[in-house]
Amino acid sequence: MVSAGQMVNRLTPVLRRLKFLPLVGFVALAGCASNAPQDTWAPEGPNAQMIDDLQKPIFAVAGIVGLIVFGAIAFAMYKFRDRGQPIPEQTHGKPVLEITLTIIPALILTVIGVFTVRTVFDLAKTSDTEMVINVTGQQWWWEYDYPVQEELGITKPIITSGQLVFPVGTKVMLRQTSRDVIHSYWIPKLNGKRDAVPGRVHLNRLEADQPGIYAGQCTEFCGLSHANMRMEAVALSKEDFAKWVDQQLADYQAPAEGTLAKEGETVFLNQCVRCHQVNGLKRADGTPAIAAPDENVVSGAAPNLSKLMTRNTFAGAMFDLVTPECRADVWDASRETFGEKYLAGVSEECLNQTDLRSWLRNAPEMKPMYANPALLTSTGGKYRGMPYLALSENDIEKLVAYLLTLK
Numbered sequence: 001m002v003s004a005g006q007m008v009n010r011l012t013p014v015l016r017r018l019k020f021l022p023l024v025g026f027v028a029l030a031g032c033a034s035n036a037p038q039d040t041w042a043p044e045g046p047n048a049q050m051i052d053d054l055q056k057p058i059f060a061v062a063g064i065v066g067l068i069v070f071g072a073i074a075f076a077m078y079k080f081r082d083r084g085q086p087i088p089e090q091t092h093g094k095p096v097l098e099i100t101l102t103i104i105p106a107l108i109l110t111v112i113g114v115f116t117v118r119t120v121f122d123l124a125k126t127s128d129t130e131m132v133i134n135v136t137g138q139q140w141w142w143e144y145d146y147p148v149q150e151e152l153g154i155t156k157p158i159i160t161s162g163q164l165v166f167p168v169g170t171k172v173m174l175r176q177t178s179r180d181v182i183h184s185y186w187i188p189k190l191n192g193k194r195d196a197v198p199g200r201v202h203l204n205r206l207e208a209d210q211p212g213i214y215a216g217q218c219t220e221f222c223g224l225s226h227a228n229m230r231m232e233a234v235a236l237s238k239e240d241f242a243k244w245v246d247q248q249l250a251d252y253q254a255p256a257e258g259t260l261a262k263e264g265e266t267v268f269l270n271q272c273v274r275c276h277q278v279n280g281l282k283r284a285d286g287t288p289a290i291a292a293p294d295e296n297v298v299s300g301a302a303p304n305l306s307k308l309m310t311r312n313t314f315a316g317a318m319f320d321l322v323t324p325e326c327r328a329d330v331w332d333a334s335r336e337t338f339g340e341k342y343l344a345g346v347s348e349e350c351l352n353q354t355d356l357r358s359w360l361r362n363a364p365e366m367k368p369m370y371a372n373p374a375l376l377t378s379t380g381g382k383y384r385g386m387p388y389l390a391l392s393e394n395d396i397e398k399l400v401a402y403l404l405t406l407k
């Protein structure tokens with residue numbers, strides 16, 4: 001008979017080894033989250049579907065093989081465990097068994113390989129492209145520029161950031177590159193990931209079946225704020241997309257004289273235009289205000305703010321430009337009303353004043369940009385991201401009023 005005390009003594013080392021089990025449990029439970037916007041197992045477009053159709057069977061095959069292998073190991077460990085018996089007779093060579101165990105995996109891998117290569121080629125297809133968007137990554141936000149495509153109503157180039165807007169049921173080809181280090185573009189519900197590499201253009205196909213906002217984030221470690229480099233792909237119905245294009249191409253509306261927004265425009269001209277472009281904005285002397293971010297920023301670019309208030313996130317889709325209630329309203333909208341709500345843009349009531357003001361007050365505090373401030377000097381005084389500008393609260397007030405007019 002074993003006493004309870006001896007039992008505990010025998011079990012303790014075993015239990016000690018199992019202390020990570022709760023962690024495994026938590027990780028497993030995390031897989032059950034219902035609100036998982038970046039779920040790779042829930043495709044919502046043909047490319048993601050192709051990947052899903054490939055990965056599910058492979059996962060099953062790998063799972064079965066894994067179970068057989070682990071089962072065989074566990075069985076052998078138990079059956080032949082050390083009980084003080086002498087070392088068994090040593091043998092060498094079992095050709096039939098060895099050849100069989102080589103042929104079976106080779107056959108499995110060949111079948112998987114055929115399907116994989118086929119999918120790789122299908123995913124790489126670009127000959128049937130219906131629309132092109134250039135995607136440029138930089139620390140730590142994405143820029144989207146739409147070259148002229150008359151058949152889509154894009155009669156002038158459109159430049160935006162953070163949210164990639166495109167029509168549903170359209171084969172969109174992203175032409176990806178980077179202005180600094182390697183980033184990677186991934187909207188899990190729409191396609192696999194593809195790196196954005198400086199000096200190269202990588203093609204990536206995106207297509208969504210339904211209107212909606214599809215989330216993603218940079219998937220190649222790219223520095224301090226890598227985790228804050230997000231993206232959102234916004235799919236609109238074809239009619240709504242046409243409206244979005246008109247919205248983006250609409251002329252600049254200067255704020256009326258004597259308004260707070262007009263004063264904000266002056267602050268903007270003094271403080272912001274050296275980095276940020278607002279198409280159509282003119283200086284007091286009537287000359288166009290052209291931004292020259294390359295002199296101030298490491299990547300050589302800053303987001304184009306012409307239609308800032310038509311997006312609903314900012315700074316690499318990290319912060320909401322609208323209040324949580326207004327954003328929930330857009331996200332939860334049924335497929336029919338989604339486009340209408342998205343196109344409405346940011347109203348004064350919906351503006352997330354708190355985050356936008358904090359951003360203008362001290363952007364690097366909101367989004368880490370320098371692990372070590374000395375780096376600012378070593379990069380020749382150029383900024384990586386938006387700098388601290390020591391603006392007065394008064395100027396921030398005016399700027400917010402002005403930014404609200406940019407739609």
Ligand SMILES: [Cu+2]
Nearest residue numbers: 183218222229
């Ligand atoms: Cu990145």
